[in-house]
Amino acid sequence: MKVLAVGGGGREHAAVEALHRSGSELYCVMKNANPGIIRRSAKHLLCDEKDVDRVVAFAVENGVELAFIGPEAPLEAGIVDALEKAGIKCASPTKAAARIETSKSFMRKLVQDHGIDGNLSFASFDNAGDAEAYLRTIDHEIVVKPVGLTGGKGVKVQGEHLHSFDDTMEYIREIFDGNIGGAGVILEERAVGEEFTQMCFVDGRHIVPMPLVQDHKRAYEGDVGPNTGGMGSYTDSDHLLPFVTEEDRKAALAIVQAIVDALADEGCPYRGVMYGQFMLTVNGPKIIEINARFGDPEAMNVLTVLESSFEDVCLAMAEGTLGADVKFSSEATVCKYVVPKGYGVKSESGHEISVDEEAISKCGAVAYYANVDMKDGKLVTGTSRSVGVVGKGATIEEAEANCERALEHVKCDAVFVRHDIGTRELVQRRVDHMKALRSA
Ligand code: AMP
Ligand code: GLY
Numbered sequence: 001m002k003v004l005a006v007g008g009g010g011r012e013h014a015a016v017e018a019l020h021r022s023g024s025e026l027y028c029v030m031k032n033a034n035p036g037i038i039r040r041s042a043k044h045l046l047c048d049e050k051d052v053d054r055v056v057a058f059a060v061e062n063g064v065e066l067a068f069i070g071p072e073a074p075l076e077a078g079i080v081d082a083l084e085k086a087g088i089k090c091a092s093p094t095k096a097a098a099r100i101e102t103s104k105s106f107m108r109k110l111v112q113d114h115g116i117d118g119n120l121s122f123a124s125f126d127n128a129g130d131a132e133a134y135l136r137t138i139d140h141e142i143v144v145k146p147v148g149l150t151g152g153k154g155v156k157v158q159g160e161h162l163h164s165f166d167d168t169m170e171y172i173r174e175i176f177d178g179n180i181g182g183a184g185v186i187l188e189e190r191a192v193g194e195e196f197t198q199m200c201f202v203d204g205r206h207i208v209p210m211p212l213v214q215d216h217k218r219a220y221e222g223d224v225g226p227n228t229g230g231m232g233s234y235t236d237s238d239h240l241l242p243f244v245t246e247e248d249r250k251a252a253l254a255i256v257q258a259i260v261d262a263l264a265d266e267g268c269p270y271r272g273v274m275y276g277q278f279m280l281t282v283n284g285p286k287i288i289e290i291n292a293r294f295g296d297p298e299a300m301n302v303l304t305v306l307e308s309s310f311e312d313v314c315l316a317m318a319e320g321t322l323g324a325d326v327k328f329s330s331e332a333t334v335c336k337y338v339v340p341k342g343y344g345v346k347s348e349s350g351h352e353i354s355v356d357e358e359a360i361s362k363c364g365a366v367a368y369y370a371n372v373d374m375k376d377g378k379l380v381t382g383t384s385r386s387v388g389v390v391g392k393g394a395t396i397e398e399a400e401a402n403c404e405r406a407l408e409h410v411k412c413d414a415v416f417v418r419h420d421i422g423t424r425e426l427v428q429r430r431v432d433h434m435k436a437l438r439s440a
Contacts, residue, residue, distance in 0.1 A: 001311060002027060002042075004059045004088070006049050006079065007070025008034040010337070010370035010388035011296035014303040015068060015310070016040050017368070022309035027062045029055050032382055036369035050077040056086050064088055068314055069272075072149060075292055076102045091314035096268035098292035100259065101275075104147050104186050107290050114262040118255045118278070118287045120189040128173050131185055135168060141190040144171055146181025154181055155227050158190060191279035191286040194243050194434050197233075197298050198252045198276045201313055203322035204269040207257050211239035211305070211328055212249060213298040214430070215277075219344035221420040226344040229385060232336040232421035234396055235301045239328065242396075242427055243434040244280060252278050252285045259290060271317050282437050300368050300388045301333040334399040334422030335390045336407060337370070340381045341414040347383040353412035354379065355387055364399075365391040365406030386415060397424055 001024055005016050008030025016026060020040045028041040031049055038044050045058045050073050059067065067083050069075055069092035078095040099106040105124040112119055124147060125131040135142075144162065146154040154175070162168045175185050196214050200207040215233040219225035236242065240249060256276045263270045275291035275298070294303075303310070307327040316322040340347040353372060360367045371384035387410050391403025400422035407417060420426045 001025065001066055001315070002062065002064045003311065003314070004029070004055075004064040004067040004083075005037070005070065006030070006055060006067070006074055008032045008037060008371070009070065009296055010368040010385065011294050011299040012070035013037050013368040013370065014300045015070060015294065018303045018306055018310035019068070019314075022311035024311045027059065027064050029058060032371060033374040034369045034372065035374065035379065049074045050079075052077050052079050052082045055079060056082045059083060059088055060086050066091065066311070066315055066318060068092060070293060072098065072101055072291065072293055076149065089315070089318035090271065091317040092272040093270050093292045094268060097263055097270040100263065100270070100290045101292040102149055103183065104145055104289070105184075108186070110262050110266070111259065111287060114258065114265075116255060116258040116262065117251070118285055120191055120286055122186055122188045124184055124186040126184040128169070128176050131172050131187060132169055134187065135165065142168070143188045143190050144168060144175070145186045145188065146175050146183070147186050148181035148183035150181045161226075191281050191288065193279045193281035193286075193437060194430050195277065195279050195288065196241055196244055197295050198249070198256060198278065199295060199298060199302065200253070200256050200274050200276070201317055201322055201326060202260055202270050202272060202274045203317045203320045204271050205260065205264060205320065206322045207253070207260055207274070208322055208324060208326045209253055210302045211235045212241045212244055213295065213301050214241055215295060215298055216418060216421050221418050228339075228344045230295065230297050230337070231339065231418040232334070233297045233301050234334045234399065234422040234427075235305070235332060236396055237330045237332045237394060243431045248280055248285060252276060255285065255287060271320070280434065282440070297335045297337055297388050300335045300390050302328065304333055304366055304390045304392065305329045305331050331392045331394065332396045332399040333390050333392055334396060334403045335388050336403055336417050336419070336421050337385045338387045338389065338407070338410050338412070338415045338417050339385045340383065341416060343385065343416070348414050349381050349383045350375070351381045351412055351414040352378050353381050353386055353410070353415070356409040359409040360389065360406040363391070363406040363409070364393060364402040365389055367406070367410065381412060381414065386412070396422055396427060
């Protein structure tokens with residue numbers, strides 16, 4: 001089947017690879033020349049992924065039947081609405097359904113109005129004065145978020161990034177003055193626990209869960225530094241995580257199902273991958289954010305072990321015929337992102353990077369190209385994450401060791417990696433942290 005794939009990151013390379021495995025004929029649109037995606041494309045177009053008219057024209061010209069959209073920005077620009085109008089089926093949400101991600105206040109209000117579990121107390125503001133007045137009335141720690149999209153980088157947490165009332169107000173003013181996210185500020189109760197990602201395939205009504213993943217948002221080893229889009233992630237062979245019980249997972253899935261039901265009731269049924277990010281607290285999973293797409297890096301973990309035909313899954317999401325029979329292999333995975341020097345603060349870009357895919361494959365790993373580009377015949381780094389390396393294994397430890405061996409075959413002199421992701425020490429710290437919270 002002729003399939004349109006939009007996006008040029010590691011997440012999209014993993015999706016394109018999964019579609020290729022299932023026999024799709026691919027037509028890909030991205031802004032950077034991602035070599036992993038281009039080599040799988042029958043045709044590709046380099047352009048702004050939010051340029052809805054150009055993308056739809058490219059899809060129509062090439063007789064595309066089904067579309068998969070990787071990133072959130074084109075969803076917000078209404079790409080799915082336009083593709084559907086042109087008669088193309090979409091395995092991604094409409095602009096109205098994607099508000100679950102594109103407006104953090106829409107998400108919190110929907111969850112509140114429908115009495116769904118897992119909400120955190122919150123208040124949204126369109127000016128700094130009102131936010132300040134609210135801040136003076138509360139006695140718990142909060143998290144400051146721009147309401148609109150910021151690529152995962154706009155969130156600051158009291159007690160981690162913000163250490164006083166003044167710090168907090170300074171950041172709130174910065175968001176308004178700089179119009180960061182473009183839609184005001186939301187102040188949320190700070191949840192304490194361990195984070196995990198539950199992604200599901202959704203067809204408007206039904207959800208089918210993927211393996212649980214833990215991402216690492218902080219830029220530096222030991223979970224310190226600024227928030228990033230995600231530095232790396234792991235899954236376990238039983239599709240749970242070492243600190244998450246079957247019961248915790250059921251609670252998270254009930255929340256995702258309730259959100260899908262609420263969106264259908266509100267007249268904007270959700271089709272596509274839904275990403276639930278949860279903080280597992282002593283009172284069960286709390287919603288940190290809901291995204292209208294695969295997580296990046298999380299997509300690379302789960303799509304590497306997807307055994308079912310991804311094209312079939314996408315078609316079923318688009319047509320509302322999702323069955324319960326989506327299969328993932330019983331392997332653990334560890335993904336570490338190679339990112340440009342300065343990433344998270346101010347990236348250095350334009351450095352040559354080389355990836356020996358054959359050697360990586362011999363290590364029991366796969367490499368996915370992300371924000372790299374071709375310049376004068378050479379592969380160079382961009383300002384965002386460069387290459388994701390996913391190690392596979394029977395256990396997290398084995399997958400981590402394979403990932404580390406594979407990383408030696410990615411060469412560049414201006415990059416860094418969080419080597420602690422998926423190590424026995426860091427995973428054990430998560431388990432111990434959860435145990436301590438539960439017994440306190
Ligand atoms: P987000 O972009 O909403 O995923 O936030 C980025 C990171 O900030 C998350 O991965 C969490 O580590 C942290 N964070 C966001 N919201 C909260 C919250 N309400 N409580 C505690 N931590 C949070
Ligand atoms: N890895 C987090 C995200 O994709 O939003």
